[in-house]
Amino acid sequence: MEKVKYPKAHEHFRAYLKNGSHRITPERFDVLDAALDYKGHFGADDLYVKMISAKRNVSRATIYNTLELLADCDLLAKRHFGDNKTRYESSFNRKNHDHLVCINCGEIIEFGNDKIQKIVDEVSEELGYEVEGYSFTIFGRCKDADNCDILKEKEN
Amino acid sequence: MEKVKYPKAHEHFRAYLKNGSHRITPERFDVLDAALDYKGHFGADDLYVKMISAKRNVSRATIYNTLELLADCDLLAKRHFGDNKTRYESSFNRKNHDHLVCINCGEIIEFGNDKIQKIVDEVSEELGYEVEGYSFTIFGRCKDADNCDILKEKEN
DNA sequence: ATTGCTGCAAAACGTTTGCACCTAT
DNA sequence: ATAGGTGCAAACGTTTTGCAGCAAT
Numbered sequence: 078m079e080k081v082k083y084p085k086a087h088e089h090f091r092a093y094l095k096n097g098s099h100r101i102t103p104e105r106f107d108v109l110d111a112a113l114d115y116k117g118h119f120g121a122d123d124l125y126v127k128m129i130s131a132k133r134n135v136s137r138a139t140i141y142n143t144l145e146l147l148a149d150c151d152l153l154a155k156r157h158f159g160d161n162k163t164r165y166e167s168s169f170n171r172k173n174h175d176h177l178v179c180i181n182c183g184e185i186i187e188f189g190n191d192k193i194q195k196i197v198d199e200v201s202e203e204l205g206y207e208v209e210g211y212s213f214t215i216f217g218r219c220k221d222a223d224n225c226d227i228l229k230e231k232e233n
Numbered sequence: 234m235e236k237v238k239y240p241k242a243h244e245h246f247r248a249y250l251k252n253g254s255h256r257i258t259p260e261r262f263d264v265l266d267a268a269l270d271y272k273g274h275f276g277a278d279d280l281y282v283k284m285i286s287a288k289r290n291v292s293r294a295t296i297y298n299t300l301e302l303l304a305d306c307d308l309l310a311k312r313h314f315g316d317n318k319t320r321y322e323s324s325f326n327r328k329n330h331d332h333l334v335c336i337n338c339g340e341i342i343e344f345g346n347d348k349i350q351k352i353v354d355e356v357s358e359e360l361g362y363e364v365e366g367y368s369f370t371i372f373g374r375c376k377d378a379d380n381c382d383i384l385k386e387k388e389n
Numbered sequence: 390a391t392t393g394c395t396g397c398a399a400a401a402c403g404t405t406t407g408c409a410c411c412t413a414t
Numbered sequence: 415a416t417a418g419g420t421g422c423a424a425a426c427g428t429t430t431t432g433c434a435g436c437a438a439t
Contacts, residue, residue: 100413100418122403136421141404159368161317161428162403177356180365188356192348197371200333200344206373209336212315213369215353217362256393256438278428292396297429317403318428 083113086152086169093150107133108143112153118164118185158185158214177215239269242308242325249306263289264299268309274320274341314341314370333371 081087090109094101111128112119119127125140144165147153154168158178175193177186193213201208237243246265250257267284268275275283281296300321303309310324314334331349333342349369357364 098418102413102419104420120403134421137404138406138422139420142419155315157313157315157317159311159313161313161319163317177360177362179362186360186362188360190352190356192352196346196348196352200346201371201373204333204342204344204373205376206333206335206342206371207376209372209374211369211371213367215357215362215367216365217357217360218365220361220363254393258394258438260395276428290396293429294397294431295395298394 082110083169086113089169090147090150090152094146099146104135104139105143105146107135108140109147109152112144112147112165113167113169115167118156118158118166120162120164124165157212159216175213175215177217180216180218238266239325242269245325246303246306246308250302255302260291260295261299261302263291264296265303265308268300268303268321269323269325271323274312274314274322276318276320280321313368315372331369331371333373336372336374 086109087106090106091101093099094105107128108124111124111131111133115124115127121140121144122137124144125135125137128135128140144153148155148165152167152169153165156164156166156176158164158176172189173194174187174189177188178184179186193211197208197211242265243262246262247257249255250261263284264280267280267287267289271280271283277296277300278293280300281291281293284291284296300309304311304321308323308325309321312320312322312332314320314332328345329350330343330345333344334340335342349367353364353367
């Protein structure tokens with residue numbers, strides 16, 4: 078009998094799947110575990126490679142399918158940093174935040190700012206739209222070069 | 234002797250090219266004209282198709298290359314709306330604005346909000362980064378269905 | 390004359406799809 | 415039993431690249 082690594086997240090996901098008449102499959106929970114294990118932001122294919130390397134038996138189709146489900150039930154957040162690649166990060170028990178991406182080294186810094194959600198709500202109200210989400214990313218260059226290694230390999 | 238349709242933009246682009254030791258080629262100004270003619274947001278391939286249809290002789294390589302240059306010299310703005318496709322829009326003599334994308338029909342609404350740039354500056358300063366740009370997009374669903382045709386073909 | 394740019398086609402990249410088999414319900 | 419999920423490979427849409435010929439400098 079194996080120990081479940083993320084019992085709360087499993088429970089949340091199980092409830093979501095049941096509620097939507099999705100099937101409870103071991104593969105989906107494998108993907109959930111691997112996603113929560115991943116530190117930082119990752120693309121679907123990054124996760125695929127990592128799982129295959131770890132000898133987990135999964136297909137890309139299942140990864141893409143499952144990540145979509147995990148984002149739908151708010152266990153993961155879907156991110157876009159302007160390079161035409163979808164990234165995910167855990168959003169389970171994390172508070173909302175936005176990102177500053179260093180255009181030298183690609184490092185992603187997270188920050189919280191209360192004013193943003195207010196602007197989102199105001200603008201949407203004004204234009205007659207119901208908010209479904211927003212994306213806010215700052216692109217910058219670090220002033221202090223010691224903090225930022227230009228030659229550092231970009232996180233793909 | 235042909236009339237130049239966008240003399241100010243041509244002049245700006247020519248100066249930028251000269252300054253960066255890029256060559257002044259007729260193809261680049263063809264792309265510039267077609268881009269400025271395009272109403273709304275377009276992808277590189279959209280522009281390619283449009284130019285080919287209009288019997289302009291261009292290659293994809295030139296389009297991609299030139300759009301990059303036009304974005305670098307601020308004649309165009311590069312946009313990302315979360316569907317892994319790079320879009321452009323004219324930013325020549327236009328004031329800065331952000332976007333709300335309707336998740337029903339894909340319509341893109343532009344809005345201006347002064348508070349956003351202030352937040353961008355504050356956050357960057359606080360984190361020790363020099364701002365290079367930002368991306369802010371709200372995703373929403375229109376409250377009044379008359380404004381928003383769910384069946385409307387998405388702008389690709 | 391030199392070197393960068395163009396056009397073309399092929400390749401790369403992330404993502405989606407079709408399908409036969411499998412498995413949770 | 416059956417509908418939905420899985421794995422695999424092929425297809426897809428967008429973007430990038432290699433290369434031979436061309437044209438701006």
